[in-house]
Amino acid sequence: MTTVSDFVIQRIRQWGVSRVFAFPGDGIGEFDGALGAAQRAGDGLQYVRPTHEEICALMATAHAKFTGEVGVCIATSSPGAFHLLNGLYDAQMDNQPVVAIIGQQGLDALGTFTQQESNLERMLADVAVYVQTVVSPAQAQAVLDTAFRTARVRLGPAVVVLPHDVQGMAMPELAPQNWVSRSSAVAPSIAITPPETDIRQAASIINAGNRVTFLVGHGATGATDEVLKAAELCGAGIITTLRAKQVVPSDVAHHSQQLGLLGSLPSVHQMSGCDTLVLLGTNYPYGQFLPPTGQARAIQVDLKPEQMGLRYPTELNLWGDVKATLTALIPHLDAKRDHSWQTAVADEMVEWESEMEAQALVGYEDGVNPRRVYHELNKRLPPQAIVTADAGSTADWYGHHIRLRRGMRGDLSGRLASMLAAMPYATAAKFAYPDRCVICTIGDGAFQMLGLNELITIKKYAQEWENPQLIIMVLHNDDLTQVSWEMRTEDANPVWPESQDVESVDYAGWAQLLGFTGIQVRTDDEVGAAWDAAFANHGVTLIDAYTSKNVPPLPPHITLEFAKNTAEALLKGDPEEPAVLVDSAKALVTEGIERIKDTLHHDKKRDD
Template sequence: MTTVSDFVIERIRQWGVSRVFGFPGDGIGAFDGALGKAERDGDGLKYIRPTHEEICSLMATAYAKFTGEVGVCIATSSPGAFHMLNGLYDAKMDNQPVVAIIGQQGLPSLGTFTQQESNLERTLEDVAVYVQTIVSPKQAQAVVDTAFRTARVRLGPAVIILPHDVQGMDMEELTPENWVSRSSAVAPSISIVPPESEIMKAAAIINAGSKVTFLVGHGSNGATDEVLEAARLAGAGLITALRAKQVVPSDVPHHSQQLGLLGTRPSMHQMNDCDTLVLLGTNYPYGQFLPPSGQARAIQVDLKPEQMGLRYPTELNIWGDVKATLTALIPHLEAKTDLSWQENVAKEMVEWEHEMEAEAMLNYADGVNPRRVYLELNKRLPPQAIVTADAGSTADWYGHHIRLRRGMMGDLSGRLASMLAAMPYAVAAKFAHPERSVICTIGDGAFQMLGMNELITIKKYMQEWDNPQLIIMVLHNNDLTQVSWEMRTEDANPVWETSQDVESIDYAGWAELLGFQGIRVKKDDEVAAAWDAAFAHRGITLIDAYTSRNVPPLPPHITLEFAKNTGEALLKKDPFEVGVIRDSAEALVAEGIERVKGKLHIGQDKDRPQSPDKGDG
């Protein structure tokens, strides 16, 4: 007889899922037993078991990002469910379809305060786009189908709660019956095309603009050709949100990469001067970097209607899929003959890239320049590479120095910006694309959270990957660096070593203990050779880069508040005052020299639109 668990497993397969990320426990025990039986029978799901439930949900989210499929994670009742919350919020805040299957104590125990029994629906209702407990075999089909369908359409995590006794109940054949839903395992299309009248309005706005900028988000994934063609016709400059690096290839000259603190000066200048702003599949959250109200006519295209017109007073909001919408829009766009706006973005990017390289080549007295580590990585990225970054300073250097070419992928925990996500993201990327080289860039603070544990997961599963090359690069500076800088620049406080210091560990030694290649980098002139050795090794490599904690993640425009707060923090006896002042001064000088060189070489300020640039060093 087929049990509810048997049915749910088969239904998951019918939804196109072949791999799940889970951690066992008695609350999900009968379901786990059914998973084992299905595996032995040769028709089960590939079950990946990392070292923690939080890793399971982060892996499911990353798997959805790297494949476009629904990610699935499985955990036991209360403690397992609570551990998965962080990864589920990552899915929610980055709009990823994930289904979580969570155990629960038996139905008679609900509301009786027994061990590991809690109100999971109430706990999970904030994070989930759909959450439901299966209380009867006749309900199982509808709940599973609704969870997958809702996750796909509403782009977020759905949760199925499966009590232990229900897991083992006999599954009934569904017949026409009152209160019983007979559902289908058919995914709805989200390729939504807006009405022709809305397309014509959008075309008229773009055609009327002379300084058009596209701000491209991860919601444009899969629409690279359409974005490039629309930008060509509109003479538009291109800016990508941090999670959308892979959407627009880095060798497109008028792609100025990111905007804001992790962004570029050309992107800032685009925002200062554009007369038309088109937001494509992005919920870019930093409104202070967008144009003043009324400067630009604005259009937003998105599948999340509740997030449209939220950051900037848009003139037109289009509820639609970016690829389908642009496909309909392109025939109505008039090709611009004056491409000076677009050409100026390209000229400024040449200057900016010279500045970034100059800063990366500086030598510091207190450790390797972290910018150098990323610059040399970027030079060596193989075709189809996947790069992950963590929340913190790794995101700064990823934004400033990593340039993804067509076919490459990269991602991180975006709106949630959760620490430690770089490791489960990298491992999930290897499961999603086992033939590709994957590079995880992570700070020592995040690596100590749960990242070190995941080397064990890698050891367990690496033999399954066609190409076992996975490189983990740890920025080893014994500091929670991003927060240290935020203490200075946002709150005018000196670094508090009690909270910020990270205990130094021999990370390369830990990798070697597990049989991997470990490389220690303690000098700037060792960086290039370390990456060469890592990419030459067909296996797992950990690069332990002993970097400076004082290198400033300088924004493209230094505001008065940024400078004032940093100065006040240093006056309050910041323990690293000398290093911060020295390293910041060197970076600013290098940036200024390259800017002067760039202007002399490129020809001059008269070639670019003038915009306020006070405080740029």
Template sequence: MPETVGDYVLQRLRDWGVEEVFGYPGDGINGIVAAFGKADNQPRFVQSRHEEMSAFEAVGYAKFSGAVGVCLATSGPGAIHVLNGLYDAKLDHVPVVAIVGQTARSAMGGHYQQEVDLQALFKDVASDYLVEVNVAEQLPNALDRAFRTAAAHRTPTAVIIPADLQEEEYTPPQHAFKHVPSSPPSSPHPIVMPPEDEIGRAAEVLNAGEKVAILVGQGARNAADEVRQVAETTGAGVAKALLGKDVLSDELPYVTGAIGLLGTRPSYEMMRDCDTLLIVGSNFPYTQFLPEFGQARAVQIDIDGSLIGMRYPTEINLVGEAKRTLTALLPLLQHKEDRSWRETIERNVVDWWQTMEQQAMLDAKPVNPIRVVHELSPRIPEDAIVTADSGSSTNWYARNLKMRGRMRGSLSGTLATMGPGVPYAIGAKFAHPDRPVVALVGDGAMQMNGMAELITIARYQQLWQDPRLVVCVFHNNDLNQVTWELRAMGGVPKFEESQNIPDVSYADFASSLGMTAITVRDPNELGDAWDRVLGADGPAVLDVFCDPEVPPIPPHATFEQIKSTTEALLKGDPNAWHILVQGAKTKAQEFVPSRG
């Protein structure tokens, strides 16, 4: 039987080392789906419940494996569905290749069923590389360039293959005019380094500083040891952008935690008071959380020269890979003898963690959502992977979960889309089937798509050496983050018709799938519940009924935000008195003397 174009696509994926393709079938990709059957499902076709979930799973796989994620979708609606996941990859700089079907070439332009102008549709999201393959001879170069571009630029790319072409016999490109061959699949990793004189100038800036602050993002992940050495040498504290939460352990006394709206008070205070700033591998966009312009001399290290110097008036911009650049910088740094700045940071960090514990232990109706993560933090295995969704629960992931050991964590950092928490966790399990995974998800995101992907988890659990995948649902029947944004930013009360969501038993649904399922309505049961799901012999759902009126108060809450929230409550917000009491109790913990 001759090799078809669909067969060749899968062979080239195997050549690239692809082990999973996250997708959903449709007649626009029948030729490729048939090839999976002939190839004994190598690479494995991982069937999601929706193409957007396929894209999210590919993003999660890429984030936690470091390899290129691959998703597959049919023409028309299937192609449209993957867009959100691909935009998530684009904005978080994640390498993903989307292979998408298209209507038969003979029908194009005829307003045929499911005919969509896919090149126009993907033009922005796959702007680094987008191609439609119309003859078999295009395939090697098209697929290889898609992978190489995705890896080199850390971005999504897309290859469109019409349905009829997939079923044709594959013929390779020839040594002929207008034929473009391709070299064998490989993933070169060039080391980009800034000039020596620029590194020397950066050292001069850091050596001159008396109060050095470091901000790390996901681009510093391979340079954790070097960041620690720079911090030790300069006496700096280290704040973490949310996508870089897993770069350094929160057990280090000078790590101030997350920065920004979901950040910590020590990070806010360190940026407020520093005189020198080193940014490593971060494109953190919220300049209001960085030092005042003119307050601090700044150095930035980033591998992408197009993104450097965008967020703060940095004096020295070093375009280079973080690990090698810091390695070259370290011998030029002078050891700071005066450690008073570092000691101030470390005291602030100790006080903050005590405050977090006090806030977590406050009574609420029925469960304080802060306590959910507070009880998880000391129990979670040191090799666990944590995924977080977008919502008020993200606040507690950002502030209350202590990273340590080999823990990894991520979320939709820049797009901040709802819904990736559970599919990210699935992607993480395929990337690391021998490690436990925990997804922290609000009930809004769970109803949006997380419940359906529990079916996917149940289907594939037998493939994972460590079958533990825990989905913790913050169950408050409220689209809570938006509710608080209405109050704090808009000064308007909660509009229940848009904000309340139906009450659903997530535990009952999980139980119907054969999963371990626990419902918690009493905060004193939380610790034992976490022990049980983390010790389960398979996937589990922890359904925690949380108080929606525990406010996600930022550590730097402005007068305008407090004023807007108060005005919203006075305008007739439901449960206004309970909100005021809960908010006052929570904020007051920042001023209560620590028990230590």
């Protein structure tokens, strides 16, 4: 007899999925049994079981991000479903196709307040693009296919709720009858191209511009060549969002990396000087860094129409896939002879990179310079490397110092900015690309959430990877650093140790207990050697970097509010005031010297 569970497993395979991220429980027990039977028969799914359901959902989201496929996570009823939520919101907010299969108590128990029975549809309605409980075997095919199709087309998480008794019911052959849908495991293409009239209008706007800037988001993944060709024709400077570092190679001279607090000064200057802004596959959330209203004519290209025209008053919104849209647009773009705008961006980036290096080489008495850790990593990134970063100060240093070349990948929890995501992202990347070197960069606060546990998951599966090289670098400063700085710079409050302190743990020692290589780094001079040892190790390495928590994550343009709030926070009795003053002064002096050099350089070029 073929059960509903048997059918669902084979249908998942028909949708092109070969790996699921799951955690068991009695609410999903019948389905788990079928998964085991299918695996023993050789036609099942690879079952990856981390240490927590939240990790399952984050891994499924990361799988979707790194592969472009649908990520699948599986969990039991109420508590398992609740634990999935954070990862499902990560998928929702970063527009990733994920399908969650969730158990439920038997049909007769629904609405009777029984053990682990809750209204999952109501609970999941906010996060899911589609959520449905399967209440009969004849409904299973249509519900599962609709979940996959909707996740793929609407770019978000979809949920199928499987009651325990339905999981074991016989799956019938579907015949033509009223109220029974017979569906297909086929999703429509999302390579959508806007109408020709819109394409021509977009070309007219871009061709009229003299200082064109492309703001490129993760939605442009797969369109690298088209973005570069279009920028070449119209002489555009390029800015990428943090999640889109991988879209435009770092060696493109007129790519000024990111914009905003984690960005570069050349990107600030692009935004303040552009007369045409083209947003490609991005819902960039920080409108304060975009041009004043009326400065630039703007176009947005995106597959999420509800997210267009939100941050800046665009003149034209193109509902379409970035690659397909640019392919249609490129023949209509005029080839500009004047590339002075691009040249100016490229020249500024040379100066900015010098400033970033100078900041990385500043020495601090209260710990390793965290910028130095990323600077030395960036110099050693091997071809095809994959780098993950966490929310918090790791995202600052990732944005400022990591430069991804063509073929490299990098990602993090974007709009949700969830702590702890760097670990499941790195592990999911390793499953997707077992031949590549993966580097996880994470803070100690995030690592203590679930990262320590996930070293156990890595121990369980590392022997399955073709290349077992996986490097975890923990910024060890015993502080929730990003929030500490946000308390100062945003709210003018001193740091409150009761909320911010992180208990010190021997992370390298914990890695060694599990059989991995653990390396402690306590001085700047040890950083390069630690990375060399990690890249030479054909296995798992954890670098425990004892870094300063008082190095300021300086934005490219320091506002009066930033400086004023920080000063007020220190005056209110910040417990780290002496170190903050010293370390900030060193960073600001270095920044000032580099800015003076830049000014002199610009003055010389002007005089010449």
